[in-house]
Amino acid sequence: MDWKNPDGSLTRGVVIEDGAGNKVASFGGGGGGGGSVSVSNFPATQAVSWSGQSVSLSGTLPAFATTPAFTLGAALPAGANLIGAVNLDIGGASVSLNNPVPTTESYASxxxxxxxVTASATQVVAARAGRKEVTIVNHATTSVxxxxxxxTAATGLLLAxxxxxxxxxxxxxxxxxxxASGSETVxxxxxY
Known part of the structure; x- marks a missing residue:
């Protein structure tokens, strides 16, 4: 990258500008996520943008602040970290607890x-972890x-x-x- 100096000469390499076309005179400080950075020769307003392991600066600082110092906070601890809320806007409607995104469940099997089924308790389906539902249909005219x-006939849910x-x-x-009597096929x- 070439940067044209005010005297017309070119500077080769990486050049940091202050947003007004001026070369930053000095830049120093730590790295690795917990250090501080010192920057001089910036205009009056600055903003810090953090992306991975790089920091970009832009804006204007007050005239009395010639050497701002930036301290990078410590990394988040491992595990779940509740930082804030996320607002989603899908198709012009905000997503919320009272206005959720419609979903369709899909099962593989x-x-x-x-x-x-006889006059004594007969297993129709065995227990199954992950089952969504089971539909049971009566084949004839005997209640189940x-x-x-x-x-029992006194405690069960009637399938007419x-x-x-x-x-x-x-x-x-x-x-x-x-x-209810005899046997019936279901x-x-x-x-699941």
Whole structure:
């Protein structure tokens, strides 16, 4: 890089200017994230921009401040550091707790099957960590009751005896069913 001096001569190398076209006369100080930097021959107003391991200066300092000193703060400690808030503006609407960004969940796998449910508690699906939901559908006209391993007709959730009647349950717990009488086939579709 060439910098043209006021006398018309050229200076080769890296030249720091003060924003008004004047070469900075001296620049010194520490580095490595915790040192201080001394700069002289700057105009009256300065601003400091930090990017990685470099500092850029611009602006004007008051006339009495001929040698500003900049102290670089210590690095943030490892781990989560809550520094402030981030404001997002998507499509003209601010994102907030009351106006969240709509999302669509996506799951990689499904499992299907059929189970013959009798008059004693029968496992329809086993427990599965990470399951989003399971839909259970009654195949005929006998009512079925859904619940945990101790489900009974008195304690279970009714899946009416209507062919095609279904219920969707969220979470990863094992699901059992019991038929009101005899046996009944139910099918399931599990999303995980």
């Amino acid at each position: 499904i499992a299907t099957g059929q189970v013959s 009751y859904i619940g945990g391993s101790g489900v 005896g209507v062919q095609g009647q279904g219920i969707t349950v969220t979470g990863g717990a094992a699901i059992y069913a019991i038929a 099918s399931f579709l599990e999303v």
